[in-house]
Amino acid sequence: MPITMYEIAVPSFTKHLEALDAILDKAVAYCEAKKIEPETLLTERLYPDMYTFKKQVQSACDFAKLSVSRLAALTPPVHDDSEKTFADLKTRIAETLAVLQQANPGAMEEAADREVTIKAGPRELKFTGREYLLHFALPNFYFHCATAYGILRHNGLEIGKRDFMRRMPPA
Numbered sequence: 001m002p003i004t005m006y007e008i009a010v011p012s013f014t015k016h017l018e019a020l021d022a023i024l025d026k027a028v029a030y031c032e033a034k035k036i037e038p039e040t041l042l043t044e045r046l047y048p049d050m051y052t053f054k055k056q057v058q059s060a061c062d063f064a065k066l067s068v069s070r071l072a073a074l075t076p077p078v079h080d081d082s083e084k085t086f087a088d089l090k091t092r093i094a095e096t097l098a099v100l101q102q103a104n105p106g107a108m109e110e111a112a113d114r115e116v117t118i119k120a121g122p123r124e125l126k127f128t129g130r131e132y133l134l135h136f137a138l139p140n141f142y143f144h145c146a147t148a149y150g151i152l153r154h155n156g157l158e159i160g161k162r163d164f165m166r167r168m169p170p171a
Contacts, residue, residue, distance in 0.1 A: 005071060005112050006105035009133055013064040014100055016145050019166040020057060021093045023152060023159055024086045030157050038086055044151050055081070056148035057089045060141055061096040067137035070118075071111040071129050072103040 031038045042054045051059065058081050069076040076099050083089050111129035118125050118132070127136060149164050 004105060005108040005129065005133060006103060009068055009071070009108065009138070010100050010103050012138070013068065013141065014097060015166055016141070016164075017060070017064060017093050017097055017100075019164055020060060020145055020148060021090055022166070023149060023157075023163055024057075024090055024093075026159060026163070027152055027157055028086050034156075041152065041155055041157075042084075042086070042089075044155055046147065046151055046154060050147070051144075053148055053151040054083060054089065056144045056151065058083065058092065060144035060148065061092050063137050063141040063144065065096045065099045067133060067141075068100055068103045068108070070116055071133065072107045073111075074099060074102055 027041055028038070030036070031041060043052045045052050058079065061079070065076040068074065077095050079092060079095075083092055108129075114129050116127045116129050116132040118127075118136075125136070146164070149159065153159055
């Protein structure tokens, strides 16, 4: 039996958002233990022209919620990117996970061959639903999750691959 769009997207987004949520808890504890202002980590970036940690988390959430919403015909929550704290980011992750729980597997599968058009800056990109998920949404999601992880690791947070690759719960 072939793997479905839902099986590709929702469990993977869920797993990595839950891992990101757990890493935020470790970042809060790290800031408290080391007497670091949380704003320091929230605004840190790997390179001057890259997004901040906060924006990496926001972007990971956006790719998860928007891609699943587009494919499952859901209306995603609108976020204004005003999060200022780790707690705010945890709320954003929770709201994104709630969207993922609403996804209908059948609706997502029906979107596999449907045209998906998105705006990327001044450009308009067209994909089939399958191409969009596999070659645009998932790679962007993983990029932002991995970069958020890298920013915290670079700043001394003791996290490892197991924190990023959390084990999937049994089905």
